[in-house]
Amino acid sequence: MKENNQLVVFGLNNQHYGLQIENVSEIIRIMEITRVPNTQYYCKGIINLRGAIVPVISLSLRLGLEENKLGRDSRIIVTETIKGKLGLIVDSVYSVTRYSNDEVEKSETMNGEDRFIKGILKEENDMILLLNLKEVMED
Structure with missing residues (x-):
């Protein structure tokens, strides 16, 4: 029997990724992103989401992947944690x-080297x- 854990499943570079649903506040279409100077290479800027300023990053670049061009299906997953909101471009x-938790496997090949997974x-x-x-x- 499946537990009540839920994932939002999304795509990056033809691979499926999952994010626990309790960390997702909403999923929005790509909107105008205001660039901010002197930020990390993966930071795309900020958006104004109903009066709240939300930083937005390219999740592909953050994970060390090649960044695809924005398309019709591209989205911003707005996440929320104790540290605040963050938009992830997918x-x-x-x-x-x-x-369920017992369905989740650790990869033998990763050996804990990929801290993002x-x-x-x-x-x-x-x-x-x-x-x-x-x-x-984390920075």
Whole structure:
């Protein structure tokens, strides 16, 4: 039986990633992003989301991947943690899925080297890499 854990499943560079739904406040279409000088290479700028200033990053660049051009399916996943809000630009958002903790596997090949990935969830013929949002938000 599946526990009540839920993931927002999204795509980056033809790979599926998952983010725990309790960290997601909303998913929005790409909007105008105001650039901020002297920020990290993966920081795209800030957006005004109903009066709240939200920093936005390219999740692809943050994870060390090649950045795709923004397209019709591109989205900003607005996350919220104790540290505040952060917008993550992703190639597309697919679904919300349920999973149980015992379905999550640690990768033998990663050997804990990828601090951005908490584990792997196998689903049918696909693998979903579970994102460690806390590490993504660290400088």
